Amino acid sequence: MSSSAVTIQTKQDIIDYVNGQKNTKRIALLLIIVLGTIFLDAYDLTILGTATDQLTSEFKLSKAYLSYIMTAMPFGALFGAALGGFYADKLGRKLILSVSLISLIIGSIGAALAPSPIILLCFRLLMGFAIGMDSPVAFTFVAEISNQKSKGRNVNYWQVVWYIAVVSSALIVMFFYSLGTGALLWRYSVGMGAIFAVIILILRLIYLSESPTWSMKNKTLTEACHELEQNYNISVHLDPKQGEEALYDKREVKHPMRILFNARYRKRTILATAIATLQGMQYYAIGLYIPLIATTIMGEDKLQSLSGTALINIAGIFGGLIGALLTPKIGARRLTIIGFALVASMMLLIGNLYGHVFTWLIAVMVGVFLFGHAGGPGTQGKAIASLSYPTILRGKGTGFVESVSRFGSMFGTFVFPIIYGSFGLNNTMLILALFPILGVIITTVIRWEPVGKDLEYEDKYIEKV
Template sequence: MSAQSITIHTKQDIIDYVNRQKNAKRTALLLIIVLGTIFLDAYDLTILGTATDQLTSEFKLSPSYLSFVMTAMPFGAFFGAAIGGFFADRFGRKLILSVSLISLIIGSLGAALSPTPAILLCFRLLMGFAIGMDSPVAFTFVAEISNQKDKGRNVNYWQVVWYIAVVSSALIVMLFYALGTGTLLWRYTVGLGAVFATIILVLRLFYLSESPTWSMKNKTLVQASRELEKNYNINVNIEPYKGENEEFKRTEVKHPLRTLFNKRYRKRTILATAIATLQGMQYYAIGLYIPLIAAYVIGQNKLESLSGTALINIAGIIGGLVGALLTTKFGARRLTITGFSIVAFTMIIIGLFYGHTYTWLIAFMVALFLFGHAGGPGTQGKAIAALSYPTILRGKGTGFVESISRFGSMFGTFVFPIILASFGLNKTMLIIAIFPILGLIITKLIKWEPVGKDLEYEDQYIEKV
């Protein structure tokens, strides 16, 4: 079958094609390649959570030092996200997506071979920096290659990918554990992340072109049309109107932070940042340490706790898929409210009844927690950020939200093992339940729904040079 042919007269035609295009197979391929980093993010963050006993045994780690090691990636991601979005707006999406993966490969190999906890900590910081730099750009790219109707759904598929990675990490740990790797278990599994990263890098280099909407804002009509051609595997005939193909002056936001908090964007930025940060607090406290929780609920047997971890996280895959598919119909804000409500309910139930009711009921509550989180705030916070700004501000906006949200990741990752060791599972759940309750209140108060909106016209309201 021959490739589709279209005619481009102006740069607005590029935006119009992207918003209307129905090239589902090509878009699906690009989504898989771009969201591959989300798989790596989840895999690399959770893989140590499934092997904390081997890690602790080899390096004789205290609960506090274990928290430092586990928090290193979110800490590095804070700085990576802060500059990733900025440079993606400046130099393009594809370059940052490639540089971040190369950094992740180096970090994964270095972490797997680390002879001391301090060196492990340094390479985990590098891994976090790479993930932080890549993630907001990945969300931005997905939003910019998706048609207007499917933007929200496509961005939200990241949560499905996340939980597939979490389940995969548990199964991979089970495989290496069964092979008798002993205390080297965590090294094999962390090193495997470098193999996955290399595969994704190769796919990106072969199949991924620059974002057509970024090119439209930063390149000539001919250059932007060529990027459109490569991404969607179509033939583009260029028939520019007079003056359309002249050299294009780059547009940049003069004061990005001030713009993100001006009258037009303030509530969007606050809502996206609050949801993304609070979902990070609740997930990285509970979801990241499900192997530890499984040991409490199911028992200390390694294979049983890992099997329980894999089964429980299937609820996250289902929740993420449901959330993505319902985004277009119900909107991101309504799904966030529902998700926060489910999460708060499950955490309170576990806090009140763990140790006083059936084990299967507690396990079901943990699964329901993941379902509500994945279909609600876990998915929607990052989607709201990616969908709330026009192209010239999107990289900086998603980068800012992603960067600040990593405080939530760091907080949840660091405090959970300490609180759990001090107060036990019941009180820990009740304490952390404050996060979804606060998220529910904020989302109810701030009324902004980005799904289905075309924001490119807002360039005129943004201060540029």
Template sequence: MASPSIQGTETISCASDVAALINRLRRLPGKANLLWYLILGGLFLDAYSNAALGAGLSPMTKELALTPGQVGLLTATAPAVAILFNPASGWLAARIGRVKPLLLAKLIGVMGALLTAYAGSFETVWAGRALVGVAYGTDFAVAMAMLAEYTPAGLKGRLNLWQCVWYIATTSNLALTLVCYRLGIGTDIWRWSVGSSAVIAGALFVLQLLFLAESPSWLASRGRLADAALSLHRIYGFDVVPGERAEAPAGEQRTIGFRQIGVLFRKPYLPRTLLSTFISLTQSMQYFAIGWYLPVISLAIFGQEFEKATIGSMVFNAAGIVGGALSAYAGRRMGLRMSSAVGYAMVFVLLLALGLGFGGLPTVLAFAVPFLFIFFHSAGPGANGKSIAALSYRSDIRTLGTGITGMLGSFGSVIGLYIFPLIKESLGLGPTIAALSVVPLLGFVVCIVIKWDPTRSGIDPDGETIDLKPAPVPAPH
């Protein structure tokens, strides 16, 4: 794929100039495309690390003799820590750039995975999972923001591919767990599952260190126009020169810190923040309560044989791969908000049916319902909460916005992961699933009430409202 051809040079004076230049592209040139997927690889690691514990949860529980409360605490630790590090990493990325926090996340991910894999007690596993939470919280908000800044407005639906990558990562970890099982590794199977994420984190660290270029939109928003021009050339092949720095609009704060969080809850950002937060909160709650426990659900459906349950989980996650791949198409056709609403409506019906009929459904339906749950979750709200956040803010507050949204959304993960085992222990699996159907119902209502949609309102990668009609490409200087 050839780099974009521009006759002569053009001048950039602010982040909006950078965004306008990137928005001309109808497709990403070869190098930019490779870098885009390299950033996306960090989200693969986040998903893989989260799935690693779930895939080996049953043998780990037996080996370490864990109580239900300890299991709930371990599974909730990573997202709980991410609650703190989502906004912290967003603030850090707003101050020092996108690349450094991404690299730091990979190093912490290596340490967390190795500590967990070699753990001999509940306390050590917990410490390792806490480090994984730091890496997860640091990486996710920054990566989504950077992807948004790398992506032309006409290709913004690509951001939803993170959901497809999430399920590919989960399925990959399940496949590794199955291979370890067939090799007769025994109860140590969870150590291999968790430890393999250290290898992925290390490889990503090296690749991102060697090849990633800083976001030109962030550089321009900080007044570093010469660096932004160089980054545009490295990523896209654009031949641009720095101009005289444009003054920020009156009253607009460009030095962003925690004291500026209030801007996310004022016009025009309030409805954007509320919608992305509620979608992130409810989708993570329903996923981490149900989808993350698919190995447990598979055991209940297919019997207590580990191999059959793992294969069943892999098939369930295949629905997520397909749904995640289709989420970009669904978002383009219906908008991110309405595709979320449709997904929530279907998930509500499916959870209610699975919960009320659990144990009494024919095997075909008992399999089809969770399969469809994963499909509609990944095609709708599963992808959209984080994508809406990444597309809703200008470059200087984008990581702060995605960080705060991620923090609030992580509460859903904690609730789902910690409360689910406890409710399941007292009520049973079926009634617990039925009770959780109220979560997608709430998400549906929010999507109907709040009308904001970045794919329908015309928002460029720097967060400014633009005309949805394509503007003519200006002649080069």
């Protein structure tokens, strides 16, 4: 425990400490542990994208059935996100983060050992449910342990973690491929996700305590101070004002959907949901199938297409990092507009130029697509959701946005193989460019910027039991 001591007299003092505390190595460690789920999300979603040829061959899959399997995770995540956000507000962040990881471990092992496509489909649904339950809670937790200045940046680091996972998945598949795993390649790769999940679960059980701001709203002052000590590795001196310790008033939002769409929150909810959904459509249609696109551009050689996948996705790491660092300065909304515009431009260029220019130039354009996506809408939709609501509503709001956005993930995942198989790469890019164009329009029209705002005072505007 650190020698620094903090005196807490009221629950408001806890909010003030969290908003004003400095970034430390302890906070960096917590961010890595919490955002580890995003690594798993990206890894588990994209790992099958590197092995669609093997899946199709082993299980004799049609393009439609392949789409069902690839869509199973985002479909499961739709329900997981809604429940995760609701119960995170009711039962706490830490419990949901632990339950979801245990479910993900079971799902990953089951998927790796699946003897038939229907069993694989069922375990992929479970994996999606677990990821969906965990993701909005992870974003919520990051927002609640970060100071006021760093909230937007810290939440947006998830996109950096995402692309590190995507690059890692390609490298891991290359590693297992070089070992001569043959037809079992996809099973080894999927099973590796369970090992990552076990590691993250152990780290969470050791280092992670409950969100201090959730505890401040739902527990006694003594309990909330304990969580503050554990998360920030500080010594807390409790000197409650008269009557403060007795203010254990756990109240819940009575009608969350009505609140999310009332006059105060409607604009925020629509903006966050639209960005998160449209970015899911564009990414899961294009980014998820980059191994397939790389095969089209670079040829059928497995190692060559995987190497191209890894190299192209490095652009996403840089885009996510730059987007996170610029968020406090430029704002989430403006970065979203820039990102959508860049993505739309690249999709239109690829659609018109593929087959008429050097293949390396097309690969560069795909990289710029990922750079714009990662620094803009890919990052900001979820960030806007987690930063737009006070603690008492944050889990439900973030869960709702995450849940609805999975429709975009499902749509993009499902339609790309079908459109691609029917119309080819050029026309597929031109058709799907409609998503980022619509994103530019919506984000330009709806003006809401959550970065830098302290919303905890808004509790008084929310109807509670």
